[in-house]
Amino acid sequence: MLTEFRNFIAKGNVLDLAVAVIIGAAFATITKSLTDDIIMPVVGYIFGGADFSSHFILLGDIPADFSGSPTSYADLKAAGVAMLGWGEFLTVVINFLILAFVIFLIVRQASKFKRIEEAPPAPDPEDVVLLREIRDLLKK
Template identity: 65%
Template sequence: MLNEFKTFIARGNVLDLAVGVIIGAAFGTITKSLTDDVIMPVIGAIFGGFDFTSYFVRLGPIPATYTGSPENYAALKEAGVPLFGYGAFLTVVINFVILAFIVFLLVRSVNRMLAKMEKEKAEGTAPPAAEAADIVLLREIRDELKARPGTNPPL
């Protein structure tokens, strides 16, 4: 069983998948930063300075020991207050849409590049065009003259 596992892990597909997952996770953090630090502030500025993460509905009471703002989503969540954080969810959805669009653009570019390479490969391996009939006839005459004894045609 251990040898089978080693064979499974050593396959190229598994290693490719592992690399893809690692790069995908890193790319996810880049996308999250792009959304949180670049896109959402711009959207907030366009629509009057609001922050999507501040949109939530409190589903339970605030503990008596809580001293923070009742409008601070992160602090309320940390204090254990049950919250319906639709603003945070909206941010995650925007993250997903951006990530999906970027992956779409990458896959589209790769598919176009592969199609172009296949087309160039197909054009490069095409059989040569047929020679003109007069060229073929002249070659036959030359070969016939070479075959005759005592004649030495100039080339």
């Protein structure tokens, strides 16, 4: 069983998948930074300084011993207060859409490069064409 497992792990597809997951995780951090540090501030500026990540709806009471800001989503979440973080969810959805769009652009460009690299097949040599014609005539 261990030999089968080792053979399974050593297959190229599993290793390719592992590399893809690692690169994907690194790419996700880049996309998160792009969204949080570049795109969301621009969106906030366009919409009058709105910061979506700070919008939430309280579902429960704030504990009496709470020492953070009652308007801070992060502080309330750390304190375990029940709330709907719709602004944070909206930010995550925007992150996903940006990531999906960037991946679409990468795949689209890679497909273009692949088409450019693929040379059209060379024409068949004259003798092969002649032999095919003879074969077709013999079939008739």
